[in-house]
Amino acid sequence: MGIQLKAGLRLRSATDACEVVVVKAPAEPVDLRCGGHAFLPTDAEAAPQNIEAGFDGGTQLGKRYADDDLGLELLCTKPGEGAISVGETVLPVKGAKPLPASD
Amino acid sequence: MNIAMLLEMAAEGDPERVVLGPRAGGTTATELLDRSRRAALYIQKSGARTVGYFGLNSDALPVALFGAALAGVPFSPVNYRAPDEQLQGILARIEGGLMIADEDEVARLGACGASHVVTKGEFLAAVDELASDAAASGGAEFPFVDPEEIGVLLFTSGTTSEPKAAVLRHRHLVSYIISSVEFLGCGPDEAQLICVPPYHIAGIAAVLSSLYAGRRIMYLPAFDAAEWVRLAVDEHITHAMVVPTMLGRILDAAEAAGVTLSTLRHLSYGGGRMPTELVERTLRDMPHVDLVNAYGLTETSSTIAMLTPDEHREAFASDDPAVRGRLASVGRPLPSLEVEVRGEDDAVLGVGEKGEIWVRGEQVAGEYVGNSVLTEDGWFRTRDAGWFDAEGFLYVDGRLDDVIVRGSENLSPGEIEDVLMAHPAVAEAAVIGIPDAEWGEAVAAVVVLHPGAAADEDELQTWVRQRLRSTKMPAVIEFRPELPYSPTGKLLRRVLRDELSAGGPAQRRD
Structure with a gap:
């Protein structure tokens, strides 16, 4: 069970206002969730779901969420209260030391 | 996306x-x-x-x-x-x-x-x-x-x-921005003055990175140093990117106007070789400003390596020639990229060895209309010559196409230019190859002296010969009031080559 991802694909949370864009996608489908429920295509009609316990860490606008082993990277384009997970594993924020401006 | x-x-x-x-x-x-x-x-x-x-x-x-x-x-x-x-x-x-x-x-x-x-x-x-x-x-x-x-x-x-x-x-562009810029990482008081032309990659990258960082964009329609200074003061500009030809004029204009550019916090420079002397003057005149030397190409969506503000200050304060010399380096590659220096057989070279700079990463496009020039495993050959020091700082020696082939020897103009510019009378120097009947190419230099300073051909030839091999000594040195640059600060070597070659093969003096 999972969604076939593709770089550039935009998804919305079924539980909150969160939206993400896929930056890097693995070849295999991924069981990608927000707040414990599967992400939806942005145009999907679906009844809102409640955020499951343990998946309430929230998302932050402009942060990247990644699983390097899977080759998965998402960028949060709208924040929400639920946490992003692959199956039961919550994805960490991709930490990067900010660089000084160069352009 | x-x-x-x-x-x-x-x-x-x-x-x-x-x-x-x-x-x-x-x-x-x-x-x-x-x-x-x-x-x-x-x-x-x-x-x-x-x-x-x-x-x-x-x-x-x-x-x-x-x-x-x-x-x-x-x-x-x-x-x-x-x-x-x-x-x-x-x-x-x-x-x-x-x-x-x-x-x-x-x-x-x-x-x-x-x-x-x-x-x-x-x-x-x-x-x-x-x-x-x-x-x-x-x-x-x-x-x-x-x-x-x-x-x-x-x-x-x-x-x-x-x-x-x-x-x-x-x-490529989105990868560059999201991997190198912190989203809304700026306070609302930060403002960027964009003075590089819109057809330059830095002009495009500046729009994207400023906006993503939350930094207000202020345009200077066409570069003029006095106008730059006026806008920087009036508009409380905190950030700007300049090409080498702009920086000296900005410092002069600020001095002439009697202003210290007190709101300015951050100045990045790139797009060509910046004379070390000018970097030192900026560090001295504007100690409150963070300097970043950025190295990048159109084909790499802008910056691939940078010398950070701390690295500038550390180098400037150091008596160790290796550390001090970093003011002439472009710093270290961005963490999201791989950069290698490779030799003629494409093998990766070691510390201090000069070769071609290769780069790989998600922001690297390496493509022209109808023609990707990336290798099968994604590397882009920059056609820039360079080398790494022991601490991983990258030095760029200029375009490989500008290398002078004298007899069987490959000479890098950048090295000779640096030595010429270290002479107290020399403000700017350009070294090029011109046709030569005996050697194929001969080394020629075009030099701009500081106002009021004096030096003749013999003196500068001796200066170079004492510091480099005699084959690197320019056979001819021409003195001019200025060098030709493109509006984006690139030295127009082709123009000099054409002009100096027009008179037929150079007269050698060895």
């Missing part, structure tokens, strides 16, 4: 922040997004397959850039200083394009073959006349823009040959 998404995020994150124009009465993120959406509708209706931009920097530029991205067509800022013959060639390659131009360029564009030209004023007026339904609908009628599609098409400067059309796809 296209570059307009970066604007959408900025509008989501801080809708009322002024992102473009003056402190008072500038455009907010929401207003810029709204205008860009209407521009996209306008572009869709026009049927344009490319949106060209021909003219000075202006607030119409970001609107056209993001409008084109939302409409799913490439944006191509064209060098308005290109001679007619070159311009005809460029326009033929962006056929079916809508050109947004300065009013005084419209006739020339028409004569050079552009079929659909509007002035910036007409473009903005037409955009503003469109009903704001587009804004209200949240952009739902715009096509899905695949990250693989072309975001920006840039005709590279062509200092040595005909311009090539470099392709930057949305994914």
